[in-house]
Amino acid sequence: xxxxxxxxxxxxxxxxxxxxxxxxxxxxxxxxxxxxxxxxxxxxxxxxxxxxxxxxxxxxxxxxxxxxxxxxxxxxxxxxxxxxxxxxxxxxxxxxxxxxxxxxxxxxxx
Numbered sequence: 001x002x003x004x005x006x007x008x009x010x011x012x013x014x015x016x017x018x019x020x021x022x023x024x025x026x027x028x029x030x031x032x033x034x035x036x037x038x039x040x041x042x043x044x045x046x047x048x049x050x051x052x053x054x055x056x057x058x059x060x061x062x063x064x065x066x067x068x069x070x071x072x073x074x075x076x077x078x079x080x081x082x083x084x085x086x087x088x089x090x091x092x093x094x095x096x097x098x099x100x101x102x103x104x105x106x107x108x109x110x
Contacts, residue, residue: 006034010042016087018048018103028110047104052097053090062086 009030015021031041063081066074 003034004036004039006039007036008040008042009035014046017085018046024107028107031107041107044107045105046107047101049099049101051095051099053094054096055090055094058090058094062088 009027011023011027011030013023013027015023027041035041063078066078066081
């Protein structure tokens with residue numbers, strides 16, 4: 001049953017890296033079920049961008065850490081740690097490349 005009588009849907013659904021652990025599918029289902037055809041969805045557009053960084057101090061802190069974990073050499077973990085995505089904030093001065101938008105979604109039209 002479709003009950004499209006809502007004027008606006010506002011949701012904070014984004015997970016880190018925009019889509020990981022997000023509730024995008026739930027928001028889109030709510031949009032389709034409840035939002036009037038001329039209703040407002042907020043946010044209604046999302047962009048995902050990336051850039052290369054260079055920050056030797058940050059790298060040492062995150063990956064050099066494995067050389068001495070409370071006095072134990074865990075260097076064998078470094079290769080695994082480097083293969084895993086790392087979600088974190090970095091200072092803008094560490095950005096070393098042009099920022100590239102690789103995903104631009106209109107949530108009204110998907």
